[in-house]
Amino acid sequence: MFFGKFMSIMDRFPRFQLDYTRYAKDGDTDWIDRVSAGDMNYPEMNIYSFYNVVLPRIASNINDKYTQDEDLTRGSYVADLRSAAKEALVNCLMHAYYDGTIAIQIEDRPSYWEFTNPGDMRVSRESFLRGQKSEVRNSEIATLFRRIGISEKKASGGPRILRAASRNHLMEPEIEIDSTNKITKIRIWKIDIRTKIDDEMVLDPTEKFIIDYAIQKSKFSFSQMFKDMNDKFESNSTVRKRFNHLLDEKLLVSEGNGKSTVYKLEKTSEQEQVDRIMRLKNMEKNL
Numbered sequence: 001m002f003f004g005k006f007m008s009i010m011d012r013f014p015r016f017q018l019d020y021t022r023y024a025k026d027g028d029t030d031w032i033d034r035v036s037a038g039d040m041n042y043p044e045m046n047i048y049s050f051y052n053v054v055l056p057r058i059a060s061n062i063n064d065k066y067t068q069d070e071d072l073t074r075g076s077y078v079a080d081l082r083s084a085a086k087e088a089l090v091n092c093l094m095h096a097y098y099d100g101t102i103a104i105q106i107e108d109r110p111s112y113w114e115f116t117n118p119g120d121m122r123v124s125r126e127s128f129l130r131g132q133k134s135e136v137r138n139s140e141i142a143t144l145f146r147r148i149g150i151s152e153k154k155a156s157g158g159p160r161i162l163r164a165a166s167r168n169h170l171m172e173p174e175i176e177i178d179s180t181n182k183i184t185k186i187r188i189w190k191i192d193i194r195t196k197i198d199d200e201m202v203l204d205p206t207e208k209f210i211i212d213y214a215i216q217k218s219k220f221s222f223s224q225m226f227k228d229m230n231d232k233f234e235s236n237s238t239v240r241k242r243f244n245h246l247l248d249e250k251l252l253v254s255e256g257n258g259k260s261t262v263y264k265l266e267k268t269s270e271q272e273q274v275d276r277i278m279r280l281k282n283m284e285k286n287l
Contacts, residue, residue: 001098002047002144006038009046017103018050018093022061026109026199033057033108047093047141051150054106058085061108062190080164084173084188085113087157090145091186092117095137102183111196114187121184125175128158129277161188162277169215171196172267193265197251206242211265214252219262 001009001016009016022033035053037045042053059082089106096104097119105116121128122135136142145151161173171189178184189196193215197203203211213225226239246252253266 002141004046006042006044006046010038013098015101015103016098018045018047019103020050020054020057020106020108022057022108024110026111028109048144051089051093055086055089058082058089058106058108058113061110063110076164077168080167081188081190084161084164087160088113088115088186088188090151091115091157094142094145094151095119095121095184097137097182100182102181111191111199112187112189114185116183116185118182119184120179120182121175121177125177126277128175129162129173131156131159161186165189168192201249204242206239207246210239210243210246211251214263214265217264219255219264221262225263 001013006016016037018035018037020033020035021031023030024032035042035045035050035057037050042049045053062078062081064078092104092106092115096117100118102116102118104118105114107114107116119137122137142151165171165173165188169192171191171193173189174185174187176183176185176187191199194208194211197211209229210225213220213228217225222240222243226236229239243252247254247263250266252263255262255264
């Protein structure tokens with residue numbers, strides 16, 4: 001599978017299929033670029049040639065729309081995302097169950113990459129993202145990736161994917177493990193939360209400030225947020241109206257009652273787990 005000819009691979013693995021598709025928009029169903037093992041453009045594709053053809057395509061489809069901050073916090077954006085995408089690609093090829101009925105599929109969209117491979121993940125989401133341990137499904141493929149200098153060490157992929165999101169304030173990576181159908185999906189976002197919200201709805205300046213504030217604070221009170229506005233916006237009642245609109249739209253959620261009520265961004269349980277892992281990783285780094 002790694003270096004062999006496609007028809008020879010098919011003799012042993014009749015459902016062997018590697019697919020990469022690029023889309024112009026997140027919601028498009030028609031692709032603008034495709035790499036598919038065995039088609040007329042790639043009649044002799046194997047795992048190694050697929051990696052070499054697809055990686056440059058993945059790496060080139062990063063729109064660095066962020067400007068460089070004075071403190072260099074944005075300098076890592078492109079490099080970190082390329083590293084994360086490379087790790088996800090290698091992980092997808094290394095841990096796939098090639099006797100399964102599902103093809104390896106990589107979707108490349110403006111806002112995210114999604115890597116799908118047959119076979120459920122053999123470690124938990126937390127263990128993968130923290131790099132605690134690795135259980136390789138295809139040890140020979142893993143060894144070949146390491147010997148040619150592509151994969152460096154075990155259990156490094158998850159932490160690099162997590163670090164790319166954390167350092168650049170991007171949306172948290174999403175991991176879906178379907179144990180029933182034996183499928184694993186990893187989605188790596190190229191955008192931050194504000195960009196995703198801006199793509200989905202129109203925010204006025206007050207609402208943008210509130211969302212940015214919520215991104216910076218894990219939890220906050222309305223009174224503290226209004227105080228931190230420093231009279232940049234209108235009256236308390238006007239800000240409260242825009243704040244309630246974000247609550248109605250489920251962009252913000254509340255915790256507690258009365259004066260002890262605090263607010264935070266709405267997140268899925270998986271995103272909350274990733275946030276917790278990010279905090280643990282930062283604590284480990286500081287210690």
